[in-house]
Amino acid sequence: MTVTRGLEGVVATTSSISSIIDDTLTYVGFDIDDLADNASFEEVIYLLWHRTLPTGAQLEELKQQLASNMALPEEVLAHFKMYPIDTVHPMAALRTAVSLLGLYDEEADQMDEEANYRKAIRLQAKMPAIVTAFARIRKGLEPIAPREDLNFAANFLYMLTGKDPEPVAVEAMNKALVLHADHELNASTFTARVCVATLSDVYSGVTAAIGALKGPLHGGANEAVMKMLKEISTLENVEPYIRQKLDNKEKIMGFGHRVYRQGDPRAKHLREMSAKLTELTGEPHWYQMSTRIEEIVTGEKKLPPNVDFYSASVYHSLGIDHDLFTPIFAVSRVSGWLAHILEQYENNRLIRPRAEYNGPGKQDYVAVELRG
Ligand SMILES: CC(=O)SCCNC(=O)CCNC(=O)[C@H](O)C(C)(C)COP(=O)(O)OP(=O)(O)OC[C@H]1O[C@@H](n2cnc3c(N)ncnc32)[C@H](O)[C@@H]1OP(=O)(O)O
Numbered sequence: 199m200t201v202t203r204g205l206e207g208v209v210a211t212t213s214s215i216s217s218i219i220d221d222t223l224t225y226v227g228f229d230i231d232d233l234a235d236n237a238s239f240e241e242v243i244y245l246l247w248h249r250t251l252p253t254g255a256q257l258e259e260l261k262q263q264l265a266s267n268m269a270l271p272e273e274v275l276a277h278f279k280m281y282p283i284d285t286v287h288p289m290a291a292l293r294t295a296v297s298l299l300g301l302y303d304e305e306a307d308q309m310d311e312e313a314n315y316r317k318a319i320r321l322q323a324k325m326p327a328i329v330t331a332f333a334r335i336r337k338g339l340e341p342i343a344p345r346e347d348l349n350f351a352a353n354f355l356y357m358l359t360g361k362d363p364e365p366v367a368v369e370a371m372n373k374a375l376v377l378h379a380d381h382e383l384n385a386s387t388f389t390a391r392v393c394v395a396t397l398s399d400v401y402s403g404v405t406a407a408i409g410a411l412k413g414p415l416h417g418g419a420n421e422a423v424m425k426m427l428k429e430i431s432t433l434e435n436v437e438p439y440i441r442q443k444l445d446n447k448e449k450i451m452g453f454g455h456r457v458y459r460q461g462d463p464r465a466k467h468l469r470e471m472s473a474k475l476t477e478l479t480g481e482p483h484w485y486q487m488s489t490r491i492e493e494i495v496t497g498e499k500k501l502p503p504n505v506d507f508y509s510a511s512v513y514h515s516l517g518i519d520h521d522l523f524t525p526i527f528a529v530s531r532v533s534g535w536l537a538h539i540l541e542q543y544e545n546n547r548l549i550r551p552r553a554e555y556n557g558p559g560k561q562d563y564v565a566v567e568l569r570g
């Protein structure tokens with residue numbers, strides 16, 4: 199047996215959703231740069247689920263379906279109020295809430311294509327409501343109902359704060375959602391596909407994927423980047439802090455990637471947004487520290503920043519609590535997970551690799567009373 203640790207380079211499926219070829223990312227053949235500059239997140243959801251951009255009428259229909267499915271069942275809101283809110287991470291709350299939603303969806307175990315599509319709409323729509331409701335309830339605030347007149351990005355910000363969001367904030371949030379929507383067979387998407395390849399249900403697939411995204415080697419890195427920036431705290435402190443980490447062979451969060459070699463094409467969009475938003479909020483030091491970190495890490499280790507690095511200072515500038523950064527990633531990436539789940543069902547085969555055994559050789563059973 200040949201063991202490929204971390205399945206590096208292993209091609210486990212075909213997919214028509216997104217591709218990474220020579221460090222270029224496309225969704226259904228559309229370059230991520232083109233989509234980041236021009237597309238709404240709702241258009242991207244449609245693209246990932248239907249493999250074509252929507253007509254005006256199709257887009258309106260999807261927007262309406264999303265807006266009208268955003269509200270959460272009372273049972274889920276009541277559940278949040280029972281959590282030990284001082285210790286629960288919002289990603290854990292999100293994971294549990296998605297699993298819980300499945301209990302209140304009468305179609306949860308209905309496996310035909312139409313029912314699965316309806317569940318995809320409901321889950322996509324409810325993710326921002328879950329994240330924002332939990333964020334408010336833990337502060338003793340009431341959740342805010344979504345507004346049908348706002349787009350997806352604006353609704354997220356509105357449900358979080360209760361205020362009409364500034365156009366610049368909506369634009370940034372929309373772009374961040376577009377950039378995070380899908381990424382070929384990353385760890386959380388693979389997790390979702392493994393789960394539903396047993397013919398388990400959509401809620402189980404998304405719950406499993408949230409668990410995988412939570413880790414700091416994957417989506418959890420964006421929160422870890424902000425923690426690092428806060429620890430560094432001044433521009434002068436960047437160099438000694440980063441050099442000490444590198445000397446200790448510690449990883450710098452937000453750098454490196456399993457697939458990209460020259461760089462993550464999404465990072466430059468987030469870098470630009472970080473420059474603009476930190477200037478607008480009067481906190482340009484977050485951007486200045488970030489670019490200095492980038493100079494040192496790319497210089498010393500030849501490791502470029504990934505999508506998580508500049509998203510930290512972008513979300514911070516939007517006034518978002520740092521432990522909500524990874525849940526926001528999930529609010530976007532659920533579009534990709536759902537596309538992959540539906541694609542997996544279309545042409546399913548159980549995913550079951552092998553392990554090379556390296557434990558003890560053959561042993562004889564000894565009764566418990568005779569064991570030393
Ligand atoms: C949305 C996303 O999931 S993007 C990724 C988000 N994760 C992070 O930002 C966490 C930091 N980065 C990492 O841990 C890694 O680069 C990963 C997990 C993204 C990719 O991991 P892998 O492909 O398994 O690479 P691996 O961890 O084996 O690293 C290869 C080498 O580069 C080094 N390296 C990789 N990333 C970093 C980093 N961020 N800082 C310092 N060194 C690093 C490793 O120490 C290793 O060095 P060695 O060969 O001398 O031992």
Ligand SMILES: O=C([O-])CC(=O)C(=O)O
Nearest residue numbers: 380381383384385456505
């Ligand atoms: O593809 C990966 O391994 C991680 C990543 O960048 C993503 O999921 O967006």
